[in-house]
Amino acid sequence: MEGRIIDVKGNKLYIEHHTPFGGRPTIVFLHDSLGSVQLWRDFPAKLSEVTGCNVLVYDRLGYGKSYPMLTHERPVNYMELEADLLNELLLEIEPDIEDVILFGHSDGGTIALMMAAVYPEWVRAVICEAGHIFVEDVTLKGVYDAWDAYKTTNLPERLQKYHGDKVEMLFRAWTETWTRDDYRTWNIEHLLKHITAPLLFIQGESDEYGTLDQVEKTVTQVSGSAEKYIIPGIGHTPHKEAPELVLKKVAEFISKFF
Template sequence: MDILIDTNRLGLSDNPESFNPLLSTIIFLHDSLGCIELWRDFPKKISTLINCNVLSYDRQGYGKSNSFSELKRNKNYLHKEADVLAKLIDQLSLKNVILFGHSDGGSIALLAASLYPKKIKGIITEGAHVFVEKETLQGIRNAKVAYETTNLKEKLARYHGEKTEDVFRMWTETWLSSSFQNWNIESYLPAIQCPSLIIQGENDEYGSMDQVSSIVQKTSGKSKSLIIPNVGHTPHKESTDIVLKKTKDFTLNL
């Protein structure tokens, strides 16, 4: 499997005794430009606060994982990542799995909970997308300008190295392509049976409240929204204390 797993946090290899099979395992799913390192100490804070196992991993092409095996995506690329996640859960024999997905990672969490309901105990999403809208496209166009005119490329290269150009290009080209404009995963939402906490910043530059409304209204399991004022696309960084508290409340009630 061409991904990099942070086994230090889960304790499955370097420190196997730290993994407690009786506890829930929260799997962190990074965004379209993210990786293990960009979660910083947030997973560790969650683990300490909730007393759970935590795991984060670099999807193929990101961070310290292998390079992309394909340099052009189709509309089902997030579905494929949900399949990889399901295989990872089986490979590591994980039980009581809770997903915490940011942006693309949030969409992957929704798809995984829909396609593999027996594997998922609950989901938390931040800035997840279930359809393409003008706010998303404009946010990506703005990011392209920043990539070309600021030090954004250099910042990303600290984490993705020589894969940086591919990471950024595949994100922007996929979402801005004409063939992707009718991408929509709302039909998968009714199959989500587990509880979900849907988080979004009030000032999210990549999506409107319509994304949250659709998820909360269409999922079959108990779904709650958390809209955080004066916050953008990364609530766990911009409003860490609130996200920690609400994550704790959500997981302890599962």
């Protein structure tokens, strides 16, 4: 898919917008805290093929080919601000976008939930993969382990392939935000009742960043229909660890509504 830089309220974001299926929905992909368009690899294209849906995938500000963040210091509500920016991005692309289905992984899954709660007029369905609605001890352990890997392995060099000279800033933005004292009480459960779009929550049973409480407390508090898909023996990235299972389940989910 060919990409381009788009100006969204002064923010320069890299997007890839693939529209082979006229009149069909668009799956918008939201990457995780260290992710990018490139790190989705061929998963968006495969999901587009099996569902007959169009695809919009983009690098959040500070990631991939998008322009850098101004600072690594994030407010507690930074994911709500990401949902606001996604709303502005969709407004820039409109009317070249059909009914929106959100597919978010990790931080992206949380942003998808927030988008569905705050901007329901856009969202026709949500696939939340390994998202978070509150902070757990296991989440913080995962962040600290990642920080250790950043300091002791070639992780910075591997990330530079995708994020260039923005690696240090985005890594600090992730780790320092999640481990701050004022972030420990972050919680978006109060927003879940505003989600009316159908929801599929996918989680690996061995997710190293979150327990199944994240799933249970989400699917039981949204106002729309909700289902969960727990994959045994799988960690934090089901779409990479068990891609065929995820593709099949998501295609079945989308086919119920489109």
